[in-house]
Amino acid sequence: MKAPKSIQPLIEDGLVDEVLRSLMSGKEAQVFLVRCGQEIRCAKVYKDVADRSFKKAVQYHEGRKIRNSRRQRAMEKRSKFGRDQQEVVWQRAEVDALYRLAEAGVRVPKAYGLIDGVLLMEMITGADGDVAPRLNDITMSAEQAIRDHATVMNYVLRMLCVGLIHGDLSEFNVLQDANGPVIIDLPQAVNAAANNSAKRMLQRDVENITEYYSRFAPELANTHYAEEIWELHEKGELKPDLKLTGKFVFPTEAADVDAVLRFIDVAYEEELERQERMNS
16 A cells, blocks of 8 residues: 555665555554564554544643653743644653553563654564454453463553553453453553552453453453452562452441442543443
């Protein structure tokens, strides 16, 4: 196929030899299969902010800082230059997260670099050698669901061990290859120590992925991994190889009704967004 304008500089620099086809188009980027020498890789082209449909992006930007004070001030003032720099930070967040999570033992696509707004990374393949399916496109036994859910919970724990929360984790952002789940789509990855919504985002990630696996193993619906992980995080007791139980003793003091109502409103909005993704 004809190379998109955004990938043409990579062809001219010899980083990409050929664009094979479009793989998928999401809310923040379009992914192409490309040939790089003898390897087939993915080229993720980030959409312009005006064309992105990723909602509540400001919530994800909270806590992201850059060392250049001039650029940081421009970002805070939302000038045109500042918005451009915010885009750089948004794109850079994914490649940085991929490097950090791979080192932490989380299965993610191998990143080959971010060049002019294009992220080159490994193509994850399924058992047939073709592109690996998303969780949303497969079914599994109860035994596999329990095993893979435990794997993803360990990945969530390992992410938090290095200070990150995925922020948009669901069956749409996990691939399944012959060895199990692979986490993808990380431009919105959250700095857990600097984002006021970090706990809620962790809870949402765990709820989304647990709801998926509980379709095949209903007993998983009664687990409380998010609360267990967050409590360990607050106590400073998180370790990468910690064996989680999914059990949690909730406090018995009177509920904050206003907080519960806000939680319901947020959950309702998130479910609407989820339905939009499923129907797109």
